[in-house]
Amino acid sequence: MKRYLLVTAIVTLSLTGCMNNQTRNISSEDENSQIIHVKDSADVQVDRKTGQEVSAHLVELATRVPNVNDATAVVLGPYAVVGIDVNSDLDRERVSTIKYSVAESLKNDPYGATAVILADADSFVRLQEMGRDIQNGRPITGVMEELAEIVGRVMPEIPIDLKEPVAPNPTEQNNSKLPKDQEKQLEQKQQNQSNNQKDEERYKEVKQD
Incomplete structure (x- = not known):
């Protein structure tokens, strides 16, 4: 009799465990069907x-x-x-x-x-x-x-x-408003000034040596 009761109790617990697992699985499936899994914001498929x-x-x-x-x-x-x-x-x-x-x-x-x-x-x-x-x-x-x-x-x-807009260089901004011939002259002048500045720096370095 004791053995029969023990077997009955084990079977009952096993059935209860299976029912709980099944309930959890069904609940999990319902939740998953309502959730949108965003793998990548650029690859979202929407119904x-x-x-x-x-x-x-x-x-x-x-x-x-x-x-x-x-x-x-x-x-x-x-x-x-x-x-x-x-x-x-x-x-x-x-x-x-x-x-x-x-x-x-x-x-x-x-x-x-x-x-x-x-x-x-x-x-x-x-x-x-x-x-x-x-x-x-x-x-x-x-x-x-x-x-x-x-x-x-x-x-x-x-x-x-989106990127923050880059503020244009004041000289470049002014260049865009000039006629093409004047723009070329200004660019050449700026280039000459840059070259002169480099020459002066080289002269100072040679003089220091």
Whole structure:
């Protein structure tokens, strides 16, 4: 009788352990299906549902930037494109500054770090339409082809590649504003001054020896 009870207890414990392991495995699979594993920010593949959530997040970040009236974004597959709406009376230099600020605000985000930022009205409207197409169930392949085309034809600001602008040398900056003949004369003069300075340094060294 004691042996029977012992065997029954062992079998019961074994079954309980198996059930617990199975439950943990199922739970782990459910969690893994909801997690996006970001191996590399430049190699993120995003599906339809997740893309809409990420798009809303990038729009929120972009609209925090001063002088951005509105923003839209499409994130799908390896592509993330953010369109911003700015005042139409701003000059190109000012618009570029705003785009740079938006890029700065996105560069630490795993998806925003590789986002393409557009500020022209046509692209903004098209991105809005593409966002609606995704919500309405348009085939993803078609949307991705359009995104690839947009990315390929623009010269975007890409946050992950942001570099601090290098201040031009004052002399070089002035040179760019001169006519070509005067520019050549100035360059020759600067070269002569540099050569004279080197000759003086050599003369001093010889004299000291």
